[in-house]
Every structure is written in structure tokens, then in C-alpha cells.
Amino acid sequence: MAVARVVHTADRTLTGRQLASLLTPPAEGRFGYRELARAVREALLDGRVALRLRLPAERELATVLQVSRTTVTGAYDLLRESGYAHSRRGAGTWTALPDGQAPTPLGAFQDDAGATIDLALAAPQAPDELAAALASAAAELPRYAGTQGYHPYGLSVLRAAVAERYTARGLPTRPEQILVTTGAQQALSLVLTLLGRAGDRVLAENPSYTNALDAMRGRMLRITPVPVTETGWDTGLVDAALRQTAPRLAYLIPDFHNPTGHLMPQEQRRELARAARATGTWLVADETLADIALDVPAPPPFAAAAGGGDGEQIVSVGSLSKSCWGGLRVGWVRAASRVVTELARVRITADLSGSVLDQLVAVALMERLDTIVPRRLAELRRRRDALTTALARHVPDWRWTEPAGGMCLWIDLGRPVASSVSARALRHGVRVEGGARFGVDPGTHEHRLRIPFTLPEDVYEPAAERLAAALDGAPGRFADPALPDWVA
Numbered sequence: 001m002a003v004a005r006v007v008h009t010a011d012r013t014l015t016g017r018q019l020a021s022l023l024t025p026p027a028e029g030r031f032g033y034r035e036l037a038r039a040v041r042e043a044l045l046d047g048r049v050a051l052r053l054r055l056p057a058e059r060e061l062a063t064v065l066q067v068s069r070t071t072v073t074g075a076y077d078l079l080r081e082s083g084y085a086h087s088r089r090g091a092g093t094w095t096a097l098p099d100g101q102a103p104t105p106l107g108a109f110q111d112d113a114g115a116t117i118d119l120a121l122a123a124p125q126a127p128d129e130l131a132a133a134l135a136s137a138a139a140e141l142p143r144y145a146g147t148q149g150y151h152p153y154g155l156s157v158l159r160a161a162v163a164e165r166y167t168a169r170g171l172p173t174r175p176e177q178i179l180v181t182t183g184a185q186q187a188l189s190l191v192l193t194l195l196g197r198a199g200d201r202v203l204a205e206n207p208s209y210t211n212a213l214d215a216m217r218g219r220m221l222r223i224t225p226v227p228v229t230e231t232g233w234d235t236g237l238v239d240a241a242l243r244q245t246a247p248r249l250a251y252l253i254p255d256f257h258n259p260t261g262h263l264m265p266q267e268q269r270r271e272l273a274r275a276a277r278a279t280g281t282w283l284v285a286d287e288t289l290a291d292i293a294l295d296v297p298a299p300p301p302f303a304a305a306a307g308g309g310d311g312e313q314i315v316s317v318g319s320l321s322k323s324c325w326g327g328l329r330v331g332w333v334r335a336a337s338r339v340v341t342e343l344a345r346v347r348i349t350a351d352l353s354g355s356v357l358d359q360l361v362a363v364a365l366m367e368r369l370d371t372i373v374p375r376r377l378a379e380l381r382r383r384r385d386a387l388t389t390a391l392a393r394h395v396p397d398w399r400w401t402e403p404a405g406g407m408c409l410w411i412d413l414g415r416p417v418a419s420s421v422s423a424r425a426l427r428h429g430v431r432v433e434g435g436a437r438f439g440v441d442p443g444t445h446e447h448r449l450r451i452p453f454t455l456p457e458d459v460y461e462p463a464a465e466r467l468a469a470a471l472d473g474a475p476g477r478f479a480d481p482a483l484p485d486w487v488a
Helices: 016-022 033-046 058-065 069-081 130-140 156-168 183-195 210-218 235-245 266-279 337-351 356-366 369-394 418-427 457-472
Strands: 085-088 092-095 178-181 201-206 222-229 249-252 282-286 314-319 331-334 408-412 448-452
Touching (some): 016 033, 016 058, 033 069, 058 069, 069 085, 130 356, 156 178, 156 356, 178 183, 178 337, 183 210, 183 249, 183 331, 183 337, 210 222, 222 235, 331 337, 369 408, 369 457, 418 457
Parallel strands (some): 201 222, 201 249, 282 314
Antiparallel strands (some): 408 448
């Protein structure tokens, strides 16, 4: 089960509204009892609903779905008969998995073909400069050893370095506008916690970064999706969604969008900043991929496109995970200084402060970014070429648009079979994520796969061979491994 997508509640009970929001409605628009049972089963298998949760009372769910109580009773009966639910006398109906549907434990490989190739993580290896950065950090550490070691805002030297980089990229920034966090994911989580409340609307692209969507769901925010298509963003649709729903926040990935790879044009950035300002919406720009400009110049920060007061409600999130290394766990928020102060107060309740040593390593790496980033880009171009060449040879029917930046291909399979392809591929020794994992709504983007090109070049030929074998229906040579069910 996908832990990050699971819905948890304080008393382990799903309300009718919570469950209804997680179900894929039938094409005809109204649930029959078989369709309702199917939808609950799919939500369980997708990981949207956790195991051992109490389902809502029949009457409550019937009222929310606007169906008869008999329909819900029949659906619950089917779920119990098929092993996806069980009842406790006086305690209601609880979610379950039938025999044989439990996660498969790690099994031995049936031959020596090699370990499973994990194509779910868009994360590069550490740069060669890491060792020198560690030595530099070790030399600086004694200066901080005499203090208590808590720096909720981040080390002043690192805040200054991040601010200086924003300024160099075209957005004048002061150190007090920077909060250093434990990676970009914590940065986003802090922003959602400070600016959102359960039940608030948040606008998000569809598809989008799955861990960001999970963070929103975990805070019970109501997500309003806006599509990112083959051609990118439709400003008119985004503007209409902002005006019609007036969301509290809007989460965007304007720089080499994850997973599609699109780069938002400057004029669209200005238009969206104005539209968000008009509706009082906080714009959260995820810029973790801004440095990964493979075929075009690196874009300026999103907030630089906002004129006048339009930038006051823009919060930027960034990190060193893509340009340097995810294992460092150093990210940041850039916002108005008053917002940074409030975020720091929230941050103290989470982890008090980040690691001093990691931050000193980050400072040393930022001093070397002018060397690290060009070499990283050259490496990613070679890996992108290796991946596209291997896919073209072994799965010629697949289609994609080569991204000008970022770390992933957004593959069009031509048919809505991504989930089954992912399952078969795992038995052939390749872990790959279907597009539904990145959708705001369950079941969407089933014709897509996201495949990163962050592994060494020689990995992609055998990976493509295994994918082709999975498509051809050849028997799988690998037992399903117990790989972590998460995406980066």
C-alpha cells in the first residue's frame, strides 16, 4: 500500500464525505451497488484508503452519495464477500485485503539477471565536490560547537548564500526573507500548515508532484485541479479556476514541471501572479528544478515576473536536492520576512532546527554551484539521450516530448494501461510509476508513465529490454521485491 496516499483520521474512521471524495464515480454518474463496491476496492488497492479503517455508516454514505441505503448495504456485502471488508458486531464495517492481496515480501531472484532497476526516483547521485564540501564544513564546525546548535531560521551564512543566489537570478532578496528547511518537502509542508486550514481550497496542476499532493490531502485541503496538457498551461483555465473557487493557495511547478517537463513562459507567470493577487490567493512556486535547464537558459524566479504588489503573496520553495544531492536534506522558503517569521514558529514545533553540519556542507556546495551545475546538466543530457535511444529501440510505439529541462520523460503509452504495465514491469525487474500516481483525481493519466533519466547511462538499455518483455507478456524472471512505495 502507498503510505503517502493513505487517508488517516484521528479515530480511524472515514466520514461519508471523506470516502466520497476518494471514490472514482462511474461513467453514468450514479453509483449502483456493484459500482460502489468496485470504487471502494480500487481506492484500497490504490492506497487512497488505508487498511483497518472503519467505513462510514450505511445511512451516512447513502446520504452523501445520494443513493439508497440498500445500494450501500449491497456494496458493503460485496466487499465483505470478496475479502475487502469485514464487520465487527456493534463496531461497523472495516477495510481489509483478501488473502493473496497482501504486499509481497522480498523474494529471491530466480536467476542472476541483476537487481531491480528503480525508475521511480527522479534523484541524482552526489556530485564529486561533496567530499571537499564535507572537509570545508568540518573546518567550520568548531565555530558553532560552542553554541546550543539550534537555528530555527537556518544558519545566517546559508540564508545569506541563498538570498544572494536569488538576487543573482533577478529577484532582489534579503537574508531575512529566507527560511532554511529540511528539504523542499518540509518547506512545502510548513507553508501548507501556516497558510491552509482543513477544508480550504488549494489549486494544483493536474498532473503534479505526488508528494506535494499527498501533503495537501494529509491536511484535508480540497484540491481544485487545473490541467497541464501537451502544450503546457492554459492561462484562461487557471484564471477561471482562481476566480470561480477563490482558493486559499495555488501550488505551481513553473520550472520544468514535474512530471511533464514544461517550462511556463514569462507572460503566463505575470498573468497568473495578477490573477492570484485579484482573488487573494497565495501562490506557492515550487522551484526545486529551476537549475535543471538542459536546452534553454535557466529561468528567473517566478516572483521576479510579478510586478508591483503582485509578488507579496508569492512564496517560493527550493532545495539543493536536484542540483546537488537529495541526501543532504537542505531546502528553503523565500517569502516576505513576516511570513518567514511565522513559518519559523511553525517549524519549531516540527523539528526545532536543521542540522548545523548539513547546512555548512550546503554553504560549501553553493560556493561551487557554478562548477557543479554545468557538469550535472551535461550528465543529465547524456542520460536523457541514453534513455530515449533505448526506449525508441525496444518500445517504439511509446511517445514523448523531449523536455528542455527537468529530470523525467512523461511517456504516452497510447492506451490506459499504465497500472498493469507497472505491475508487469516489476516482475521483470523494473520499478516504474504510472501516471495515476501524479493525478489529482484517482484513475486519471492511466495512459502515462513517468521515467526519470537520473541513473547512469548503461542502466537504460537493460531497463528498456525488461519493459519490452513485460509488454510482450514474457514470464517475469523476478519475484516482486519489497521496494519502498514512494516517489521522488
